[in-house]
Amino acid sequence: DTGVSQDPRHKITKRGQNVTFRCDPISEHNRLYWYRQTLGQGPEFLTYFQNEAQLEKSRLLSDRFSAERPKGSFSTLEIQRTEQGDSAMYLCASSFSRAGAGELFFGEGSRLTVL
Amino acid sequence: AQSVTQLDSHVSVSEGTPVLLRCNYSSSYSPSLFWYVQHPNKGLQLLLKYTSAATLVKGINGFEAEFKKSETSFHLTKPSAHMSDAAEYFCVVSPLSGYSTLTFGKGTMLLVSP
Numbered sequence: 001d002t003g004v005s006q007d008p009r010h011k012i013t014k015r016g017q018n019v020t021f022r023c024d025p026i027s028e029h030n031r032l033y034w035y036r037q038t039l040g041q042g043p044e045f046l047t048y049f050q051n052e053a054q055l056e057k058s059r060l061l062s063d064r065f066s067a068e069r070p071k072g073s074f075s076t077l078e079i080q081r082t083e084q085g086d087s088a089m090y091l092c093a094s095s096f097s098r099a100g101a102g103e104l105f106f107g108e109g110s111r112l113t114v115l
Numbered sequence: 116a117q118s119v120t121q122l123d124s125h126v127s128v129s130e131g132t133p134v135l136l137r138c139n140y141s142s143s144y145s146p147s148l149f150w151y152v153q154h155p156n157k158g159l160q161l162l163l164k165y166t167s168a169a170t171l172v173k174g175i176n177g178f179e180a181e182f183k184k185s186e187t188s189f190h191l192t193k194p195s196a197h198m199s200d201a202a203e204y205f206c207v208v209s210p211l212s213g214y215s216t217l218t219f220g221k222g223t224m225l226l227v228s229p
Contacts, residue, residue, distance in 0.1 A: 003158070103161055106159040109158070
């Protein structure tokens, strides 16, 4: 399968714990995005990388959220000191920069439940 | 600023009847508009896109949408629903140029009955 893959698919954690999600984009894509989707809502943009550079991070929800893409390939999203309000689906997407805006390929998501 | 409003949270149709999913947008500049579909336990998939070319856009699986600037609408239609069309559909707006910060609507769940 050459699509966007995310790991883990499901994560249950206790409040206050740290969690990390991994995203492997489509190999030839140089752009990578993180979105969050809560119940009954559409996905909400969090952050965006072009190669290893994080070009937009002002939408990260708080300083407890951070993302990296160290070698311009896979990316990680970390949430420190989780809160119950962090429970959501975290979506990763990738694209090729020469494609038109909005042509993103999404993974199946990582569902976080904070108890 | 940009936003989209999907006018129906749920739409129910019978198999073989037409589908209409409504979307209005707000944008301070010329937008790109998209429809994405999300089947259960599947990733979001691009259905079709409008990027200032033809106002009637055809997508995959027989879906199409018409950009109407005067009405600020981008409604999604299909002449005949199929059971496999049952999914959640998202209307999305983005700046015409620049990086892809997509703004999603809240989604419309399409239910198709036999």
